Amino acid sequence: MEKVAAMHTLVRKYCIEEIEDLKDKLNECYKINSEIIKEIGEKEFIESKDPKLVKLVSETIKARCLEDTINYILIGIEEIIPEDYKSVEELNTKIIKTIESNEIKSKYFKFNRNYTREEEKGIIKILKNQLINYIETVVENQLNSVEPMFHRRTLKLEEIDNIEERIDVKWEIGHFCDPFTGSGREDIIVFNQDFFYDEIRFNKVKEALKKIGEERIYEIRIGCGVSCVMDTSVFTIFNHHYCCCSEGFWCSEKMDWIIYKSHEGTIAIGGEKLLEEVKENIESWKEGVFSFPV
Known part of the structure; x- marks a missing residue:
């Protein structure tokens, strides 16, 4: 596999694995939420001021929003055609620009009051910075053994x-x-x-x-x-x-x-x-x- 294509594949793989991890976390949150609702009732669950329940709801929303955001990032990355780029550096510049785009954000933050607008920006910035840091730390040797992924x-x-x-x-x-x-x-x-x-x-x-x-x-x-x-x-x-x-x-x-x-x-x-x-x-x-x- 050419190194430019290998780099593109690595970034896709990173995003897909992150999405799967967030889905696992979400499923666990949903399971706990469901068990508590069965025990105390939906109305009581929604209106509860119990710090543990408030934290659980916030963590559930956060995981859903992060999954949504990285999905949007993956969509942008999968629009990039590696063959259009002459070097890994040129590709990385395009990928990072895609990640930093203001258009990439979760619509799910809009439908809850658990996070302020500034908190939303902070959460998404951390996620983006983690991915950019991963891209910037990939060394050339890693690109020599990348397994192909589905197209x-x-x-x-x-x-x-x-x-x-x-x-x-x-x-x-x-x-x-x-x-x-x-x-x-x-x-x-x-x-x-x-x-x-x-x-x-x-x-x-x-x-x-x-x-x-x-x-x-x-x-x-x-x-x-x-x-x-x-x-x-x-x-x-x-x-x-x-x-x-x-x-x-x-x-x-x-x-x-x-x-x-x-x-x-x-x-x-x-x-x-x-x-x-x-x-x-x-x-x-x-x-x-x-x-x-x-």
Whole structure:
């Protein structure tokens, strides 16, 4: 691996590991919060002035905000194309500039009163400085043994516009908003989204994509979030209960198939080859087909 690409990979790895650590901390906080709420009631928990509970809530919010912030940093870093830079120093300058951007901050601080604006800035500054310090202390020898990671790149706005225009021509999506439910198209099947929130079934969809030769796919989030191109191995269907985005689609460069998630609770799969593989991989596929309530 070239040293510039290795440096970019190291920074991505750092961010992803930090996010995973914060998720673990959050899950532990949520578990403790839930146990206390069961014991004393939600109203009492929210209104409690007990210093231990106040600290617990503050730590939970802080972890959620830090996770959100480093996610934004990772998105910015994954927009950077290492091949565009001639040296590690040039790349590092760009990465640090991205990290220091005022645009990178957590929206979750806005919805709580546990931290003042100045405290928010201080917390985020510490996180950014830790990452910058890590980047500045990486030595050349470390770049000689960096293992490759999965590919994922944040798409630029003009790339997203181009993909949306092309997918509209191919699949007649129009102004989006659940375009396939009730369309009667023979090359598309609309499923209940919960059918594919099952991990086993979803993994079989990924297997189907690999069988038709898809190594990288586009993810376009509509109206929110960030769109990207990524290895099929890290493809997942975002769940609106855990993600701010409730509508979007996935496709290939050739646009010969589409997976469309609507805000109405449906997931449509289109494309002859992909549908054949999905039907073959999931014997119970008919059980997941969406039907209008009688």
